[in-house]
Amino acid sequence: MTNSSQDNVPLLEVDRLSVDYGLKGVSSRAIDRVSFALRAGEAVGLVGESGSGKTTTAMAIASLLSPNARVNEGEVRYRGKRLPIDDDAAMRPHRWSETSVVFQGAMNALNPVHRILKQIAEPCMLKLGMSRGEATARARELLELVGIPADRGSAYPHELSGGMRQRVMIAMALACRPSIVIGDEPTTALDVITQAQILKLLGELRSRLNLALILITHDLSVVAEACDRVMIMYAGRIVEDGTVADIFAQPKHPYTRLLIDSIPNPASGKRIIRPIPGDPPNLMNRPSGCAFHPRCPSAMAVCVTEVPSFDECGQGRVACHLHRSSQEDKVAVHA
Amino acid sequence: MPDTADILRLESMQVHFPIQGGLFDRVLGRPAGAVRAVDGIDLNIGRGEIVALVGESGSGKTTVGRVITKLAQPTGGRLLFEGEDMTSVRGSSALRPYRHRVQMIFQDAYQALNPRHTVFDVVAEPLRSLRLVDNASQLADRVSEALAAAGLNPPGDFFARFPHELSGGQRQRVVIAGALAVRPELIVADEPVSMLDVSIRAQILQVLVDLRDKHNMALLFITHDLPLAWSIADRIAVLYLGKLVEIGSADEITFNPRHPYTVALRNATPQIGGNADRGKLPALQGEVPSAARVPRGCRFHPRCPLAFDRCREEEPPAIEVGPQHLSACWRSEC
Numbered sequence: 111m112t113n114s115s116q117d118n119v120p121l122l123e124v125d126r127l128s129v130d131y132g133l134k135g136v137s138s139r140a141i142d143r144v145s146f147a148l149r150a151g152e153a154v155g156l157v158g159e160s161g162s163g164k165t166t167t168a169m170a171i172a173s174l175l176s177p178n179a180r181v182n183e184g185e186v187r188y189r190g191k192r193l194p195i196d197d198d199a200a201m202r203p204h205r206w207s208e209t210s211v212v213f214q215g216a217m218n219a220l221n222p223v224h225r226i227l228k229q230i231a232e233p234c235m236l237k238l239g240m241s242r243g244e245a246t247a248r249a250r251e252l253l254e255l256v257g258i259p260a261d262r263g264s265a266y267p268h269e270l271s272g273g274m275r276q277r278v279m280i281a282m283a284l285a286c287r288p289s290i291v292i293g294d295e296p297t298t299a300l301d302v303i304t305q306a307q308i309l310k311l312l313g314e315l316r317s318r319l320n321l322a323l324i325l326i327t328h329d330l331s332v333v334a335e336a337c338d339r340v341m342i343m344y345a346g347r348i349v350e351d352g353t354v355a356d357i358f359a360q361p362k363h364p365y366t367r368l369l370i371d372s373i374p375n376p377a378s379g380k381r382i383i384r385p386i387p388g389d390p391p392n393l394m395n396r397p398s399g400c401a402f403h404p405r406c407p408s409a410m411a412v413c414v415t416e417v418p419s420f421d422e423c424g425q426g427r428v429a430c431h432l433h434r435s436s437q438e439d440k441v442a443v444h445a
Numbered sequence: 446m447p448d449t450a451d452i453l454r455l456e457s458m459q460v461h462f463p464i465q466g467g468l469f470d471r472v473l474g475r476p477a478g479a480v481r482a483v484d485g486i487d488l489n490i491g492r493g494e495i496v497a498l499v500g501e502s503g504s505g506k507t508t509v510g511r512v513i514t515k516l517a518q519p520t521g522g523r524l525l526f527e528g529e530d531m532t533s534v535r536g537s538s539a540l541r542p543y544r545h546r547v548q549m550i551f552q553d554a555y556q557a558l559n560p561r562h563t564v565f566d567v568v569a570e571p572l573r574s575l576r577l578v579d580n581a582s583q584l585a586d587r588v589s590e591a592l593a594a595a596g597l598n599p600p601g602d603f604f605a606r607f608p609h610e611l612s613g614g615q616r617q618r619v620v621i622a623g624a625l626a627v628r629p630e631l632i633v634a635d636e637p638v639s640m641l642d643v644s645i646r647a648q649i650l651q652v653l654v655d656l657r658d659k660h661n662m663a664l665l666f667i668t669h670d671l672p673l674a675w676s677i678a679d680r681i682a683v684l685y686l687g688k689l690v691e692i693g694s695a696d697e698i699t700f701n702p703r704h705p706y707t708v709a710l711r712n713a714t715p716q717i718g719g720n721a722d723r724g725k726l727p728a729l730q731g732e733v734p735s736a737a738r739v740p741r742g743c744r745f746h747p748r749c750p751l752a753f754d755r756c757r758e759e760e761p762p763a764i765e766v767g768p769q770h771l772s773a774c775w776r777s778e779c
Contacts, residue, residue: 368644
């Protein structure tokens with residue numbers, strides 16, 4: 111990271127990370143030189159459409175990439191030390207103990223034939239070397255932590271509602287006291303009221319345990335509720351990064367602005383929502399220059415030919431030629 | 446407004462699914478229960494009107510849609526289409542004229558499309574089976590028209606394509622085109638955009654609104670998303686555990702909700718720029734009870750922060766709280 115204004119080393123640094131997927135001999139780039147830093151206790155939203163690379167970014171950090179994925183360049187550092195994210199065995203001590211993941215479909219992620227207490231106790235035994243008794247006690251403690259009475263631990267996953275199952279997933283993710291929790295669309299399958307309960311729980315746990323949270327979602331309004339900072343991804347690149355307050359009040363990238371405008375928001379009074387023209391890009395056939403240019407209402411000639419650099423802009427960063435030129439203009443005026 | 450203005454009316458609509466007790470229960474003569482999926486709903490949809498049906502999973506909103514499209518048989522109440530009682534009409538030939546006029550759009554375009562049928566086949570199918578065209582050139586014209594109306598341009602480019610060659614948004618448009626091809630007067634759309642990326646949603650909503658504006662088509666839009674309902678609908682009906690708890694204009698329900706459940710739903714909805722009204726009522730605890738065990742009295746009372754004795758005993762009727770605005774809550778009375 112070039113802009114590390116903090117004196118202390120960030121908890122996590124992702125530095126020019128690129129990941130390719132191989133498919134039938136052809137490889138396509140899922141994420142392209144993604145860079146960002148995460149501080150302890152910080153909640154960052156990673157927002158993008160399907161195929162934007164948000165899940166690939168997060169899975170790379172957790173070293174849970176699928177077998178046909180290849181880290182092409184870049185690295186991930188945890189507390190200043192490089193993580194061997196492409197070496198499954200070497201990552202084992204880190205995974206779940208330092209970085210854990212809450213997956214989307216809790217029903218699919220839980221084992222249907224084991225009682226939930228046993229499933230939560232398992233990582234404690236495997237990772238922390240606890241005895242069965244200790245692990246069970248820890249699992250009961252974890253259940254209470256996520257708002258499930260410990261006596262419910264004898265239930266099987268199918269006996270629990272969607273919200274309860276997601277709480278169990280969170281309890282499992284916290285089992286080994288990680289400092290980073292990645293939530294991969296953790297509330298997408300849930301009803302609105304249950305979603306609000308889970309987001310509230312994540313917020314409480316975050317401040318209580320000083321957790322850093324990476325929340326992957328396609329829903330900007332969830333990020334607005336649960337995060338301090340948001341990074342917008344498009345076609346494998348981060349196009350904008352800033353505080354939640356800045357991004358929603360003054361989005362800089364045209365894609366961010368259109369994304370915000372396409373969400374119905376009664377508070378804005380604007381009932382007619384403006385569609386973003388066109389379709390998301392095909393990664394096998396990425397548009398030249400700025401990948402958003404075919405859909406961008408402000409596209410210029412330079413956008414077609416040149417990939418915009420990801421520059422600091424105000425408090426945040428943005429990858430857009432519009433903002434680079436305006437910066438240069440400002441420089442020119444001042445000179 | 447006279448009743449004739451309504452294209453569709455549901456009167457005390459009821460769908461109860463019997464629970465098959467085990468052998469043991471039957472031998473002991475224990476009464477078999479029922480899942481009260483839809484438990485007495487009155488709803489009307491005007492010509493060219495967009496009504497949003499909002500509820501959480503398990504509220505019965507999909508079952509309401511299936512009753513209207515005659516995919517589920519009600520156990521009580523009446524379904525009136527242009528004043529004609531359709532409740533007990535059954536069988537594919539008897540229903541053919543009805544299916545011509547009422548169509549459904551399903552949530553998951555991946556599952557709704559046959560992977561081995563081309564786009565042309567998918568859209569032509571209802572035209573063929575309802576025998577709405579005489580020859581091949583008429584068929585091609587109608588398919589083109591439907592694809593264009595659903596925003597797939599130029600239509601000819603899509604005829605020979607298979608679903609796997611389309612993006613998610615295009616697939617949902619093909620599903621919409623299939624429903625449009627027969628030029629229905631009412632479309633029931635069950636969460637038509639919830640599987641789509643945000644940037645694509647607005648395009649699909651635009652297509653649906655255009656259909657109303659250009660062809661005066663009525664739409665029942667089923668969703669769990671209150672802001673989305675507000676952005677597309679004229680009126681919003683809120684469903685909880687098989688019963689409508691509140692119904693009114695989209696603005697009234699969004700900005701002046703009267704039922705505690707609607708208020709809770711609005712407060713729980715994440716919003717950009719914060720949810721200014723939050724904090725007036727405590728957040729809801731717990732989850733929707735099972736429709737097999739509907740609480741007595743007001744079915745919302747176990748979770749309601751405002752419940753009092755009467756709510757536990759007596760089920761509240763729909764009380765008028767404003768023009769065209771009904772709320773089924775004892776607290777609405779005062």
